[in-house]
Amino acid sequence: MSASLGLFRLQQTDRQAARIYARQNAIRQILENDGELQAALQQAETARKARLESARQLKEMEDEAQANRIKTQQSEASLYGGNVKNPKELQDLQKEIAALKQRLVTLEERQLESMLTLEAKNQEQQAANAALEILQAKRGDEQKKLIDENSALNVELEKINQERQAALASVDAELLQTYETLKEQKRGIAIAEVIENACAICGAGVTAALQQNARSAKLAYCSSCGRILYAK
Numbered sequence: 001m002s003a004s005l006g007l008f009r010l011q012q013t014d015r016q017a018a019r020i021y022a023r024q025n026a027i028r029q030i031l032e033n034d035g036e037l038q039a040a041l042q043q044a045e046t047a048r049k050a051r052l053e054s055a056r057q058l059k060e061m062e063d064e065a066q067a068n069r070i071k072t073q074q075s076e077a078s079l080y081g082g083n084v085k086n087p088k089e090l091q092d093l094q095k096e097i098a099a100l101k102q103r104l105v106t107l108e109e110r111q112l113e114s115m116l117t118l119e120a121k122n123q124e125q126q127a128a129n130a131a132l133e134i135l136q137a138k139r140g141d142e143q144k145k146l147i148d149e150n151s152a153l154n155v156e157l158e159k160i161n162q163e164r165q166a167a168l169a170s171v172d173a174e175l176l177q178t179y180e181t182l183k184e185q186k187r188g189i190a191i192a193e194v195i196e197n198a199c200a201i202c203g204a205g206v207t208a209a210l211q212q213n214a215r216s217a218k219l220a221y222c223s224s225c226g227r228i229l230y231a232k
Contacts, residue, residue, distance in 0.1 A: 002214065002215045002216060002217065002230070002231075003175060003216070003217050003218055003219050004191060004214055004219060004220070004228050004229060004230040004231075005170075005230065006167060006170035006171040006175070007171060007175060007179045007190070007191050007228060007230070008191045008193065008230040009167040009170075010164065010167040010168065010171060010176075010179065011179070011183070011189070011190060011191045012167075013160050013161075013163045013164040013167055014164070014183070014188070015188065015189075016160050017157060017160050017161070017164070018188060020153050020156060020157050020160070023149075023153060024150055024153055027146050027147075027149065027150050030143075030146060031143065031146060031147070034139070034143075036135065037135055037136075037139060037143070037147075040128075040131055040132045040135045041132065041147070041150075043128045043131070043132075044125070044128040044129055044131075044132045045154075046128075047121070047124045047125040047127075047128040047129075048125055048128075050121050050124065050125075051118070051121040051122055051124070051125045054114065054117050054118040054121045055118055057114055057117075058111065058114040058115060058117075058118050061107055061110055061111045061114055062111060064107055065104060065107040065108060065111060068100055068103055068104045068107060069104065071100055072097060072100045072101060072104070075093055075096055075097050075100065076097060078093055079093045079094065079097065132147075175219070178219070178228075179191070179228070182226075182227065182228065186225070186226075186227055189201060189227065190227060190228055191227060191228045191229075191230050192222055192225065192227040192228070192229055192230065193229075193230050193231075193232075194206050194211055194214060194229055194230065194231040194232075197211070199222045199224065199225060199227070199229065201222070201225055201227055202222060202224045202225035202227075204222055204223060204224030204225065206222065206229060206231075210223075210229065211229070211231040212231075213229075214229040214230060214231040215231050215232075
């Protein structure tokens with residue numbers, strides 16, 4: 001894969017996120033004079049984030065508990081399978097299994113607490129959303145449409161952030177720093193796609209040799225605007 005491909009994908013997510021942030025900022029400016037509505041929006045958003053965090057913590061505990069069960073099963077299989085003969089090793093396995101089972105008891109207790117916490121956070125979010133809906137009904141269709149749009153943008157932004165994390169997986173730290181520095185210098189556009197033998201940003205011609213370099217493991221730059229070139 002060319003060095004610029006991962007950066008190009010990263011830039012696509014960054015530009016999509018920038019578009020969303022700009023629109024959300026415009027929506028906030030329209031609604032910012034409504035203090036009561038702002039408070040209700042903030043409460044609903046806080047409740048949403050708290051629920052997501054509780055769900056994340058519960059998932060982590062479920063994963064750890066499952067890993068614990070698998071490890072216990074493996075250790076018990078070694079203990080009772082007859083393959084381990086050394087008394088010291090058998091004693092160590094018994095201690096390990098006992099510790100694993102005790103840890104599982106703790107994890108299951110914490111998991112139950114987390115389930116109760118998540119249920120409470122769900123109820124808090126439902127209550128906050130219900131209060132927001134009541135307030136929205138008083139504000140008329142226009143403001144409600146803006147609020148609904150903002151909520152949809154939040155969902156879209158979460159998806160974009162996930163895509164950004166996936167894109168980051170193929171970009172090493174040095175390339176990322178180069179990209180971030182150039183993005184700041186070039187008003188958010190660090191990568192220029194080569195379209196019809198020209199830089200899509202400034203229009204300067206790109207030679208076949210430079211296009212070939214842009215497809216390699218090293219970065220190639222537009223001779224005119226200085227952006228990193230991406231060629232398919």
